[in-house]
Amino acid sequence: MAIASPLFSALVLATIALSAPTSMPSIESRDSPMIDPSTFAANSSFDVAAIYAAAIAANKTKVASYATTSTQDHFSTIYADWQHLEHVSVFHFMADMDIDCDGTDYDCAGNSGGDSETSFGALDARKVPWFVLPETLQKQEKDAVKDNALGAIICDGKMFYAIFGDQNGATPQVIGEGSLLLGHACFPKDRITGNNRHAQRDVAYLVFGNQPLKPTPDGSTIDISALKKLGDQQVKLLVQDLQL
Ligand SMILES: *[C@@H]1O[C@H](CO)[C@@H](O)[C@H](O)[C@H]1NC(C)=O
Numbered sequence: 001m002a003i004a005s006p007l008f009s010a011l012v013l014a015t016i017a018l019s020a021p022t023s024m025p026s027i028e029s030r031d032s033p034m035i036d037p038s039t040f041a042a043n044s045s046f047d048v049a050a051i052y053a054a055a056i057a058a059n060k061t062k063v064a065s066y067a068t069t070s071t072q073d074h075f076s077t078i079y080a081d082w083q084h085l086e087h088v089s090v091f092h093f094m095a096d097m098d099i100d101c102d103g104t105d106y107d108c109a110g111n112s113g114g115d116s117e118t119s120f121g122a123l124d125a126r127k128v129p130w131f132v133l134p135e136t137l138q139k140q141e142k143d144a145v146k147d148n149a150l151g152a153i154i155c156d157g158k159m160f161y162a163i164f165g166d167q168n169g170a171t172p173q174v175i176g177e178g179s180l181l182l183g184h185a186c187f188p189k190d191r192i193t194g195n196n197r198h199a200q201r202d203v204a205y206l207v208f209g210n211q212p213l214k215p216t217p218d219g220s221t222i223d224i225s226a227l228k229k230l231g232d233q234q235v236k237l238l239v240q241d242l243q244l
């Protein structure tokens, strides 16, 4: 545009200002607030403490073990005791919570060397509660753990729903990781950042491997109310199956 009249320039600026939030998703995502954790929290009628205790006690059928840190000083075991319940199929494990900002928010505070994509798209770590699983687990379990599968994450006495949004392909592959949003929802007082995790291995990850929830068409977000609905429905079935 070689010649621009003042009026034309004003119109262009006004148009840019009006369209900015949708036309510049990466900048918008970096500066946008995180969504409200109550939108993906489990129905308060569930006895979260009872589900947590049941998960810790269900430790007979081992699927795999992965280190919780790259120094490999502790291993977390994934169990399949609940894989063949009457109404639901669940893998579960206890671990810490490292923080994942890959995807559109890859330059979040503390995230050095972030990746602009997540394993099944480019999710926004401020808008999507997700958990991470080791890459080889999905290969080992084939169809039993689908991309974007539902998870119920029990942390600090609360339960939130999330999707399997990213894989860990590090050497060694580690387990126990959630998106920035999930970390903040679980541990709002812990000053969670891209490099400030929750180190205690007291988080229960319940993975409903055959219940995927696809991201919205732009690939960066999910339908949060659909996540909550699916989560409440599946946990209700789990509670029934376990007779809790
Ligand atoms: C929570 O679950 C109970 C029992 O199924 C149901 O009556 C109630 O409406 C649910 N509450 C919300 C906010 O969904």
Ligand SMILES: *[C@@H]1O[C@H](CO)[C@@H](O)[C@H](O)[C@H]1NC(C)=O
Pocket: 056, 057, 058, 059
């Ligand atoms: C496994 O769970 C049982 C209760 O079902 C418990 O007594 C035992 O300590 C647990 N074992 C391990 C290794 O956590």
